[in-house]
Amino acid sequence: MKKLESERLILRDWNVSDLVDFHEISSNEKVSDLAGFRLKTSKEDSFKNLEKFIAASDDSTWKVKLKELDQVVFWAIELKELNKVVGWFELCEASCKPEQERFKYAKEIGFVLTEEYWGQGLMPEVIKRILIYLLNEEEIDAVVCSHFINNYQSEKAMEKCGFKFYLEDDEEKYYYVTKHAIDKIKI
Template identity: 35%
Template sequence: MNAVINLKNVVLETDRLILREWQETDLNDFFEYASVDGVGQMAGWQPHKNIEESTFVLDMFIREGKTFAVVLKENNKAIGSVGIEKLSTEIDGYENMSGRELGYVLNKDYWGQGLMPEAVKAVINYCFKTVDCDYLLCSCSPQNRQSARVMEKRGFRFVLEKTRKLTDGTTRAARYHILDNPNR
């Protein structure tokens, strides 16, 4: 079952990053990375074609209150997102436990600096210590080694491969990884 998430006024801090709710003033930063070819496709959505498309998704982020903006401290720029999404699959043995599914994207200019593992670590702590999550899931396509590396670095273990429906309506194979709350 899904843990209850409400990121209103929640702010997480790491060495290099602030994670906070999305704001309307983040629009240009969001469009900058969401419109780049080869970024969104890896997470199951097409690059944004215009600023209106980014406005629509940004409004949804703000309304739904389950997606962090990842802000780089050194330039105060929103360079990515971490969503604490509803579960897209059941895992045998976890039916009565409370969980969520993480999804993340980073501006291509900032890849390879360990920024997303740093952000995900803070979100895991939040989910396990502040929110009542017994476990977290995360999934990526079999080809997406970059995303799988983030999961491995954060201690997730492979649990299931199955076909998944994406936000753009297509389906593809997804490799699910799981992390148990060590305090349970």
């Protein structure tokens, strides 16, 4: 997978050595509630999940353009100054595309950040970096993102990154951004 960097962060492949950081994130109840994943109470559970993240990002995944990829891939988000994984970023097929007929290559992103680093502008920084990569280098037409209705931090991060609201259901709000918005995004 291509390693991406922003001012404070590195997006990279997962390693088995990330287990302690991964478990810290995936065993935090506030994080799991807002992100919608099952809380991992044991290191064994976390390790099983980490193995899936590693397998989803093996070298064969990156031999095709991401716009043609139909599986979920995960990046570790590492804080440069501490060499510590503080979250993850996922990419998959868009489950709910805005104006479907317009976007042949739409992908959906998801992100998780450990509670200790909330409110420091890290997630908008990493989202902007990945958007520039996906929309420019990978030729994705649109990037979709959603959050649970009560997850105001994610909503703020998406708005800071140029996402436009397009749909709300009983549980989630959906947003999208296209290449046309990229010129306004500054890292």
